[in-house]
Amino acid sequence: MCKIPDIKDQIPLLGIAHKFLNVELKDYIKIMFEVFDVNIPIQKTWFALKLAIVPNTPEQFKTIFTSPYCINKPTVIYDGFFSKYGIISTNGEVQDKHRKILSNSMTPTILNQLNPIFNEKIKNFVKKISEKVEKSEFNIYNYVAACTLEALMKGQFQHDHDCYGSEVIEAFENSKEIMMRRIVQPWMSFKPFFNISKLAKDAKKVFNPIHKKVNEIINVNQHLKIHKDQKVGVLISQLLNFKNEFSEEEIRDEIFIWIFGGYETTALTLSTCLLMLAMHKKVQQKVIEEIENSKFDERFDITNEETQNFPYIESVLKETMRLFPVAPIILRETTAEIELEGHKIPKDTILVLPIYLVQRNKDIWGDDAENFNPERFEDKKNQ
């Protein structure tokens, strides 16, 4: 263990937490990746008094993602999502139960049923954008985010909400800073510190419109009744029809984390993809040609099956997610000793997987690893 090199600029037990003091949210990721050395396959540091290991190769990622001892998420960090019982942050039996019931809301059949909603929301988005283009500068992320949030609210929660300029979307956007601050300042993971902090007060204020919205979603859908044999439905019906399985807090936490995890990820990916298209005119032209050569027309009524007919657009999306992964770091915690790169990693160690670095590693992707080049995904070996 002691042979594993330390990441640079860290202090014992606190790791690199000191580097985030008085830093803006937009600089967090830059700071994190400055301390990792891309050329070292495995490094160590500390987080909230716990040992943390940073594996930096796809082989180690594979070992971790397939190990039964690396399933848990480190609660000291995932508590920062303010969703104790949500599927993304919870562990053990609660997570197993939630996965079993809730994965039924994402089956291909359910997603196909949601297509008319996606199409309707995209038409509305195009209408809103058309009123803006070629007039003055505007931030397209706000429009994409409103579109993905509306689609999610209507699709998985049967809830109509105009998200363009709504205080709910503003609250979700502000909550990102609160979440990140709680995560990168490990002392905030100790409840007594957090509870008396300014961050806790800010969190209460920021999350208020979201909690109100979650209550409204539950109240509006209270009457849901599923047929006895019907084991699948959109998320809200799964949550409310299997009410005996979930506590009230579990239901609230799930609604919160699915909305957040569902709209923000897609909005960031899609708006970054639009930015890449604007910056790479040749790629943009190929995308336009693929659309023009397909049967898809301006009605925007596309089925799940038809989405398979756009291989180039698929490569463009993959390349966007390679260079700009919405989860640039993923974390796990060991529940037994494991072996990585010939080192024995003890139980209760935090594993910090730097997805962003591996997806830009020149040894894996070639010398043009930093370039936006969707064509690389046309090569079978990269698919």
Ligand code: HEM
């Ligand atoms: C571009 C879009 C998306 C990206 C890049 C993305 C990325 C991810 C990543 C990296 C994780 C693993 C997080 C971790 O283990 O720490 C994850 C988990 C999850 N995501 Fe997404 N996501 C996207 C869209 C969505 C959408 C639209 C939904 C729901 C409507 C969703 C729901 C979930 C759920 C429920 C989990 C937890 C799964 C489990 O642990 O069983 N995601 N996502």
